[in-house]
Amino acid sequence: MDSSHLFKTKYGYFDNTEREYVITGWETPTPWVNVISNGDYGLVVSQAGGGYSWRSHASMNRLTRWNQDLVRDVDGRYLHLRDDEEAAGDGKHFWSLAWQPVQPEYDFYECRHGQGYSVFTTRYANIETRWTVTVSPNAPLEIWLVRVRNLGESPRHLSLFSYMEWLLGAAPDWHREFHKTFIETSFDQEAGVILATKCNWEPPVKTRSHWNTDWPYVAFHAAWPAPVAFETDKKYFLGQYGSPAKPGALIEGKLQGSSGRWGDAIASLRVTLDLDAGEERTVVFVLGAAETRQEAISLARRFTQPEVAGQALAQSRAGWLERTQRLQVDTPDPALNLIANGWLVYQAISGRLWGRSAYYQTGGAIGFRDQLQDSLVYLLLGQPDQTLAQIRLHARHQYADGSVHHWWHPLPTMGSAAEVESGVRTKISDNRLWLCYVLARYLEETADYAALELAETFVDDPTPASLWMHCRRALDLALSQLSPRGLPLIGGGDWNDGLNAVGVDGRGESVWLGHFLYGLLISYAEFADHRGEVSLAQRYRDEAAALNEKINQIAWDGEWYWRASTDSGMLLGSHENADGKIFLNAQTWSVLSGMATPERSEQAMQSARKHLYTPYGALLLAPAYSRPDPDIGYLTRYASGLRENGGVYAHAACWAVLAERKLHGVQSAYDLWRSFCPAVRGQEPDAYMAEPYVMPGNIDGPASPFAGRGGWTWYTGSAAWYLRALIEGVLGVEASMEGLRIQAALPAGWDGYRVNRTFRGVVYDIQVKRASSAESTGCTIDGQPWLGETLPILEPGTTHRVVYMCH
C-alpha cells in the first residue's frame, strides 16, 4: 500500500511517509485544525487559515483575537501577498497565503497538518508559496517560514503583509472597545519589531485588586528580511469599513506606520521580495510573548534568522517523532496503525495536556479529572515520571479535607501558584477519586511504592502530606458521603458533568460512582497491605464489601444497573424512565470494577449492546432526553442525540471497549473500537464531518438528524483513553503489579500483530502470531519458552523479543 496516500477522500488523505494529514482544498465540512503547543506557547490553525495564539492559558492569556465560529472560520493570523506591479495584469493584485481572508481562486491549494506544524501550499498568479506555521519547542513563540517562488518567466516585485489583531488577555474580550484602550503598541526601528503591551488585565488573581494589574508580557511580531514598513492600527490597515479580504493597505500598497495607545491594536509588517524568473526566497515571521521588552527583542531577532527558524521546525518535528515512537504498533488494520502510531499521542499531549485548547472549546484551565486521565498516556509511552508529575500537581490542588478544585487556572508567569491561581471547589463527587485512580495505575506500571511517600501541600494547608495521605483523604471523604441506604452521593455531578442537578440538595445518588469507588477501595486495600497497614486494609475491604452489597441489592434494575437517583428519589437509567432508560457507564464500570457477578456483567453488557451500541460507537445513554429536566441538569438541555444527551461520548465509549475485552474477548473489543475510529468514520466525510486524524469528543446519536456526525474534536479526554482501549482492550497488553500481562488473541482475519511497549524500563518487542495447525501455541522470550501471560521483569535498558503463537 502506498503509505503517502492513505484513506483518501474528496477532502484529503493521510501521508504516512511524512506523518501528515493532507487537506486538498480549503472547503472541508467543518474547520479541520491542528493544535500546536510546546507546553507553554500554543496555537490553533485551521485548513483555511483561521485560528488563534496564546501563552500559558488559551483563554486567560490569548495573544490574538478570534471568534469561535465553525461556519465562517474567519479570524486568524494572515499573510497577504501583493504584486507591487500587478505584473499579472489580470486583477490578481493581492491574495492570501491561506484561503482566509482573501478567499482566492487558487490554481493549487493544500494544507498539511503535521505533528508540530502545519503547511499551506498555494499557486496563484504564477507564484508558488509554502507557508509553514510551527511553535518553537523551547521558546514562547510561533514561527512562520514562508517560501515564495516565481514560477513565471519574468521578474516579479512582491510584498508580503502580515496581519493579526492583538487581544493580549482574557478571551473573548466582549467589551473590546474598553479592552483595546489599555493596549500600547510600538515599533522598535533598530530591531524591526512590533511590540505590544497592555496595562490592564483581569486574571482571577487573588492578591491584586480588580481591573488593576498590568498584563505581565510583551508581545512581539517581527520578520526577516527586515520589514520596510509596519502598522499597528486596524483603521489604517483595513481602512474604515474595510475588511481583511480587501484591506486598504493592500489596495494602496502602503502601511502608514502608526503606533501608540490611541488606535485599534493590530500588527502588520511589510516585507518586499524581488524575484527573478524561477527564483525562490524565504521570509520568516515570528509572533510571541516574552516577559520583558528586552527578551522580546532578543527572541524576535534570534528566531527570525532563517537557520534558527529552520532548526526550530526540525527540532519540533524530531521531538514529536521521538515522543510518538515510544509506542509502536503494527497490525493488519491500517486505520488502527495510523491513529495509534502518532496521532493519538500527539492529540493527548499537544492538544490536551499542553495546549489545553481547540476550536470547539477554547480552554486553558486544568481540569482535575481531565488532565489526570490524559496523563495516563505517558504510562503507555514508558514515561511514568510524567504521569507522576501530573499526580503531584493535582495533589497540590486538593484541600486538606480531601475535596479538590474541579479546575484551576495555571498562570505561571504571574507568580507562585498559591498567590495567583484561582480554582473552583465544587460539590462534584468524583474528581478527587481520579487522583487515587491515576496513582493506582502509576503503581501498577512502576511498582514504585516509594512514590506514595512523596509529599505535597494542600490548597488550604501548607504542611506537606504524602501522596498516600492525599489519596486516603479523598477516599475517606467519598466514604463519608453516602446516602442513608449506603450508595455514594452524586453531589454536584460525577464524571458526567451534565448531571449537575441530580444531587445538589445532598440526597441524589450515583451508581457509577459506587462502581468506581469500589474498584479503588479494593486496590487501596492492597496498597495498605503492602505498607503493613492491616487495619486500614481491612476497613477498605469492609467498605468495599458493603458498597458491593448495597449496589447489587438496590441498583440492579432487572436487566441492567440504573445510573443515579435524584434528590427527590427519581431514578435515572431505569426501565421506569421514558427518556434516559439506560446509561453506558453504569454497565461498563460494573464490569471494569469487578463489582458485578459474571451473570450480571453479562446481562448488563448485553443490555448495553441492545440499547446503546450503534454502527458508529456506544451511546452514553438511550433514549436521548427529549426535553430539559431541571432535576437532572444540563445534560437534558442538549438537543436530543447531541453530546452527552444520547450521543456517542467517545471518552465513555472507550470504557465499553475495555469492558467488552474483559467479558467477551478480542473480537468484540476490536469491533467496537473500530466502530468509532476517526480514520474509518472519516471515510464518509460529508456525514462524519470531523477531522479523520483526531478523536472527536462526541458523535451524534440516532435521535439527531445528523446521526454519525463527529464533533468537539481535539479537546477530548478520549484521545488518551482510546489509545489505552486499543493497547489493553484490543492488543491485550496490560500493566499489572506482577509484570506486563499479555493476553494473546487475534481478531478474525488477522494473522498477527506487533507492539513495542516499554515497561519498567524494558522494551518488550511483542509479536502475536496465528499458529498454523502444524505449529504449537505458546510464548517465547528471546527464543526461550515462557509459560504464562505475565512477562518476567527484566533488566532495565534491555530489549526483548516476545513471541506468542495462538489460534
Ligand code: GLC
Ligand atoms: C467534559 C468534561 C469531563 C467530563 C465529561 C463528561 O468532557 O471536561 O471532565 O468527564 O465532559 O461529562
